[in-house]
Amino acid sequence: MNVKSSFSKDFLDEIAKQLEEQRLKLENELGQFTKKSQHVADDFDTQFPEYGDKEDENAAEVAEYINNLPVEEGLEKTLRDVNKAMERIEKGTYGVCKYCGKAIEEKRLLARPTSSACVECKKTITQEL
Numbered sequence: 001m002n003v004k005s006s007f008s009k010d011f012l013d014e015i016a017k018q019l020e021e022q023r024l025k026l027e028n029e030l031g032q033f034t035k036k037s038q039h040v041a042d043d044f045d046t047q048f049p050e051y052g053d054k055e056d057e058n059a060a061e062v063a064e065y066i067n068n069l070p071v072e073e074g075l076e077k078t079l080r081d082v083n084k085a086m087e088r089i090e091k092g093t094y095g096v097c098k099y100c101g102k103a104i105e106e107k108r109l110l111a112r113p114t115s116s117a118c119v120e121c122k123k124t125i126t127q128e129l
């Protein structure tokens with residue numbers, strides 16, 4: 001889709017600022033228990049914690065690793081959404097609903113800068129599910 005959005009520069013600057021802050025926060029959170037992949041951009045690998053060699057320590061390591069995996073997945077997904085939104089700003093397609101091609105309300109974008117669908121489409125989809 002080649003629809004260009006028509007938001008003011010001030011608005012897009014504000015959104016870009018929010019996205020940048022969110023990205024730093026996500027990378028910081030991921031950095032506490034993952035290592036950034038050298039091969040794939042924005043891919044993080046949960047690190048196996050090292051508590052010791054006793055049986056209960058090993059069990060705690062496995063438990064923490066298993067707990068961290070879905071957290072990693074969730075943070076990565078949000079980070080990808082943030083990066084995609086930033087790409088859309090660069091390309092000038094930010095704020096355009098990916099389903100109907102109409103502009104998304106500024107209020108919605110300010111509340112959730114990674115939105116890629118307008119309220120109406122989102123509603124329709126949610127009802128269909």
Ligand SMILES: [Zn+2]
Nearest residue numbers: 097100118121
């Ligand atoms: Zn829409």
